[in-house]
Amino acid sequence: MSLPDEFHDIAKRVNNWGRWGADDEIGTLNLITDEVVREAAATVRTGRRVPLALPLQQDGVQTGVIPGRVNPLHTMVQINQEIFGPGTVACSDDAVTMGLQAATHWDALTHVSHSGKIYNGRPASTITPHGGAGFSGIDKPRHIVSRGVLLDVARAHGTDRLDGGHAVTPEDLEAAEEFAGTTVRAGDIVLVRTGQTQAYLAGDKHGYAFPSPGLSVRTPEWFHARDVAAVANDTLTFEIFPPEIENLWLPVHALDLVEMGMLQGQNWNLEELSEACADEGCYSFMLSAMPEPFVGGTGTPVAPVAIL
Amino acid sequence: MSLPDEFHDIAKRVNNWGRWGADDEIGTLNLITDEVVREAAATVRTGRRVPLALPLQQDGVQTGVIPGRVNPLHTMVQINQEIFGPGTVACSDDAVTMGLQAATHWDALTHVSHSGKIYNGRPASTITPHGGAGFSGIDKPRHIVSRGVLLDVARAHGTDRLDGGHAVTPEDLEAAEEFAGTTVRAGDIVLVRTGQTQAYLAGDKHGYAFPSPGLSVRTPEWFHARDVAAVANDTLTFEIFPPEIENLWLPVHALDLVEMGMLQGQNWNLEELSEACADEGCYSFMLSAMPEPFVGGTGTPVAPVAIL
Amino acid sequence: MSLPDEFHDIAKRVNNWGRWGADDEIGTLNLITDEVVREAAATVRTGRRVPLALPLQQDGVQTGVIPGRVNPLHTMVQINQEIFGPGTVACSDDAVTMGLQAATHWDALTHVSHSGKIYNGRPASTITPHGGAGFSGIDKPRHIVSRGVLLDVARAHGTDRLDGGHAVTPEDLEAAEEFAGTTVRAGDIVLVRTGQTQAYLAGDKHGYAFPSPGLSVRTPEWFHARDVAAVANDTLTFEIFPPEIENLWLPVHALDLVEMGMLQGQNWNLEELSEACADEGCYSFMLSAMPEPFVGGTGTPVAPVAIL
Amino acid sequence: MSLPDEFHDIAKRVNNWGRWGADDEIGTLNLITDEVVREAAATVRTGRRVPLALPLQQDGVQTGVIPGRVNPLHTMVQINQEIFGPGTVACSDDAVTMGLQAATHWDALTHVSHSGKIYNGRPASTITPHGGAGFSGIDKPRHIVSRGVLLDVARAHGTDRLDGGHAVTPEDLEAAEEFAGTTVRAGDIVLVRTGQTQAYLAGDKHGYAFPSPGLSVRTPEWFHARDVAAVANDTLTFEIFPPEIENLWLPVHALDLVEMGMLQGQNWNLEELSEACADEGCYSFMLSAMPEPFVGGTGTPVAPVAIL
Numbered sequence A, B, C, D: 001m002s003l004p005d006e007f008h009d010i011a012k013r014v015n016n017w018g019r020w021g022a023d024d025e026i027g028t029l030n031l032i033t034d035e036v037v038r039e040a041a042a043t044v045r046t047g048r049r050v051p052l053a054l055p056l057q058q059d060g061v062q063t064g065v066i067p068g069r070v071n072p073l074h075t076m077v078q079i080n081q082e083i084f085g086p087g088t089v090a091c092s093d094d095a096v097t098m099g100l101q102a103a104t105h106w107d108a109l110t111h112v113s114h115s116g117k118i119y120n121g122r123p124a125s126t127i128t129p130h131g132g133a134g135f136s137g138i139d140k141p142r143h144i145v146s147r148g149v150l151l152d153v154a155r156a157h158g159t160d161r162l163d164g165g166h167a168v169t170p171e172d173l174e175a176a177e178e179f180a181g182t183t184v185r186a187g188d189i190v191l192v193r194t195g196q197t198q199a200y201l202a203g204d205k206h207g208y209a210f211p212s213p214g215l216s217v218r219t220p221e222w223f224h225a226r227d228v229a230a231v232a233n234d235t236l237t238f239e240i241f242p243p244e245i246e247n248l249w250l251p252v253h254a255l256d257l258v259e260m261g262m263l264q265g266q267n268w269n270l271e272e273l274s275e276a277c278a279d280e281g282c283y284s285f286m287l288s289a290m291p292e293p294f295v296g297g298t299g300t301p302v303a304p305v306a307i308l
Helices: A005-014 A027-031 A034-042 A170-180 A197-201 A205-209 A219-226 A251-260 A271-280 B005-014 B027-031 B034-042 B170-180 B197-201 B205-209 B219-226 B251-260 B271-280 C005-014 C027-031 C034-042 C170-180 C197-201 C205-209 C219-226 C251-260 C271-280 D005-014 D027-031 D034-042 D170-180 D197-201 D205-209 D219-226 D251-260 D271-280
Strands: A049-051 A073-081 A090-099 A105-107 A145-152 A189-193 A230-233 A263-266 A284-288 A299-301 A305-307 B049-051 B073-081 B090-099 B105-107 B145-152 B189-193 B230-233 B263-266 B284-288 B299-301 B305-307 C049-051 C073-081 C090-099 C105-107 C145-152 C189-193 C230-233 C263-266 C284-288 C299-301 C305-307 D049-051 D073-081 D090-099 D105-107 D145-152 D189-193 D230-233 D263-266 D284-288 D299-301 D305-307
Touching (some): A005 A219, A005 A251, A145 A170, A145 A271, A170 A189, A170 A219, A189 A271, A197 A205, A197 A271, A219 A251, A251 A263, B005 B219, B027 B263, B034 B145, B034 B284, B049 B271, B090 C090, B145 B271, B170 B219, B197 B205, B197 B271, B251 B263, C005 C251, C049 C271, C145 C170, C145 C271, C170 C189, C170 C219, C219 C251, C251 C263, D005 D219, D005 D251, D049 D271, D145 D170, D145 D271, D170 D189, D170 D219, D197 D271, D219 D251, D251 D263
Parallel strands (some): A145 A189, A189 A230, A230 A263, B145 B189, B189 B230, B230 B263, C145 C189, D145 D189, D230 D263
Antiparallel strands (some): A049 A305, A073 A090, A073 D073, A105 A263, A105 A299, A145 A284, A284 A305, B049 B305, B145 B284, C049 C305, C073 C090, C090 D090, C105 C263, C105 C299, C145 C284, C284 C305, D049 D305, D105 D263, D105 D299, D145 D284
């Protein structure tokens, strides 16, 4: 099996290899300039803050279907331990084991490869068991702060939650832009809401996972044209799953991460943000979504916050 | 052994139990109002961003002396795995095990207790092995974004790194305020730089841990008087270690976390920020330091970012 | 709610507290004397060895219903790493995270408590987050080698697998003894086969877990009368589940572990052993089932072997 | 760099590839026949049992020098939790994270490779991040029970502990055989005692690790000539470390595991066994040393027991 011509055609059109030099490891995050950040700060009007991470807990979004992507196992290593003797100040400490892609997370550019390559044309073999991602690990983007724009596709469609078979297209994105009264600009981080999180919040983890609405294979070209810095949404798979084209699995991942060098976020909870943006009548805001700097990580949990 | 009168005297003066109601679980973070955040956003002048987290890696700051507080063990669970068949898009996934207080972190208010109590007078026994912190877990502060102020005590003293025996006093903080040309305000997050991180960055983990400069037992009253929202610094122990008063261990933890209900941050890397603030001639900035929402966690890794 | 009189009546009859002294931490394992072991060795006739552990893998018997009891997450930390330079001998290393009771395991005597007590009348509060079981941890039995006897209740009933509602009674055990042509003796380790493992081996993890045949609340008295050293079986819950007496949960655990001080084994794979014993016409053998000595552990994975 | 001719010469002489067929995955363990096991059982004279595993605890033998090989982190996931309601039987559960080679362990045949090959000539690339060892994983030896022989080199030399620079030679092994009054036979598991464990037991972890006495590069030929089934010793590195031949690292690992297909055990505590054998005047015994069946594991913790 190999990837179809259709995929390779799009890949050529969105490819950013070399655009920021042969040494670049962060791709479209280069588009977040100081000026973009100044303008992001200027969008803050009310000071209202909306967190976008799901709780980190063993009853997380993973169902066990993806091998090794384990929900957080949180354990206490000491509780009210009077480590300096009886009657002294007592300490509690905890530890966690979790998959870096298990919860609300960023995929690093190295989370997928295709045809033996990762972003910027480097060999996929630079990811090793010992060191993880030798290039473009999640520790490489030093900061992710920019203007965020919520494209609330579900709300723009007049629904709480898109159908499981709904591939979000460029037309959907533009309709949501119009609904928001905001134009996506270079360096923006775009949050695409499908409403799928409602299944998880209602206790239906399997329904959340599959079938899932998500981004169409046609969206990478749209993001590329707008020079978006990163995209996140409120699904487990990011892209529509099962896929639009039979036997073409994870094409959006391959186009966004490998070809374009654009970070993807998954399992972001956009429900409260949807309410807040509707309340305020404003779909752009300052967004801080700092990766935890796992050296060589191909992903990271993230606790994003929108500041309206 | 019991805590000395001197401790209890200060405790009375800084106690905030009931100040935000009997149900409150977040303490001084209540001081970060929408207005404070709007003003924080208004401090952004250049758009320059400075990350404050140390890399997450097995060669982290822990030396093994604190039982159970393990440096991150990062492992790959799959590498370039063609999960949908040969020639398809390939995935890499990773997992981690780590102590929640092992790296750059926030202590939750429940990280310490004394005399059987945690913040707001609740019993320490509400922390359990199964659920962690039943109250005031690190998942309770929904967002931590505010104005940040760097009090660069080392630079104000004209040194790169304070001596191991240097207890940072209110007088030191005020001298650093004056040096910075900034007055700490209600709702600010104060970052106190000792320069101690340089030991770790130079490869001396044991020298970083101990002996360590850090906050004096006299500082909680100063933070209380200024209505500071949270404090972080660049040491393993936060407070001076070994302590100023013989056999009075971790008094600052007990006063800040239990009595005042004020979050503490430790192992923050303030070196680059120190340079940036000196360059810009400005020691206040917007700070985003979102906790990862571990349900019941008594701490969390954090990837803070200062936006100048 | 409190435990019913019926439970307390049996508890009195099987109680072994003080039998081996106030300091004892291993209970009925004291019954395995050197003589018992010599006789166990003398049962070896063919030299055939049968392993009794299920494979340790992420697709293990846990379904996620028991919080925190996670299947093994096996990860590689290095693969063919030439740590001493190119062309040198290359190393592969791995790590695991798992629940100590997740797979084929021994419960330590401390795995359950009731009415605030553990075995030998010690307070349950001697189990702590920092150190685990202060007494009767799984590191305390230094060796578990004895004569094993398979009581193949399923085969004696002429079936492959007992019904989910089948409580294995003393009469069942005696019928299986008779079927085996063996009499259980003091110091023996008794393996009780229900055939329930077949559900797991056939891919039905939920059917394996529940409903499950298992030991009746009447069996502890039988084990006590025979002075059995330990008992293991081929189910997730050991005892019949749901229980025989409404609202009396885990009575067999409480009687065996707390009152009698007798170790229990769960999730043992007795299928091959059942075939081997039937082939050989012999249901007694030497059994080695060494606990991994986790200090303070309340359980341990075990890889038992029967030597026929 | 490549391996020297001297290495390749020995490799040819000890190579067992194909000896048990092209499909074989367990190497010299094939030498443990039913007859060997029957004879092993017949060595049991007193019934005395001696455990050979070091305690599993965070203060284990690892010093942090070997990346990723972490000492056990044991945590409680619930303590006396009344999961079925107040007043019911209460449960305690625990979890662990550890390196599979961190404590008393068996190396799987796949723990090392050289020149791109593992045992039986298979490609080293059959070890993968997702599945671990595709061949010769530690789950493949279904049982390890045989006659054990203690070659107490330290005691035969009249010392408690060999010097750090002492390479244990075939001559040493034969002197220990003579001292023991026992001849090593085909299928035996040989335990070689250097006394090095005493450093660890005395609290000197660094002294235990390095420099370390251990097996000479000349021993694989001796083990091959005797048709030994497996060899374990009481050091961190198994072979003398630093090595006898400059820049030839881990030659014994490569010869034993890759060429001969013979399992190695490390960090075995042979101190009590040394006393017991001296007491009994008998250096052969029954040995059970069952691997935990981690699927694809390149090693496993083991809790061996000698039955005298």
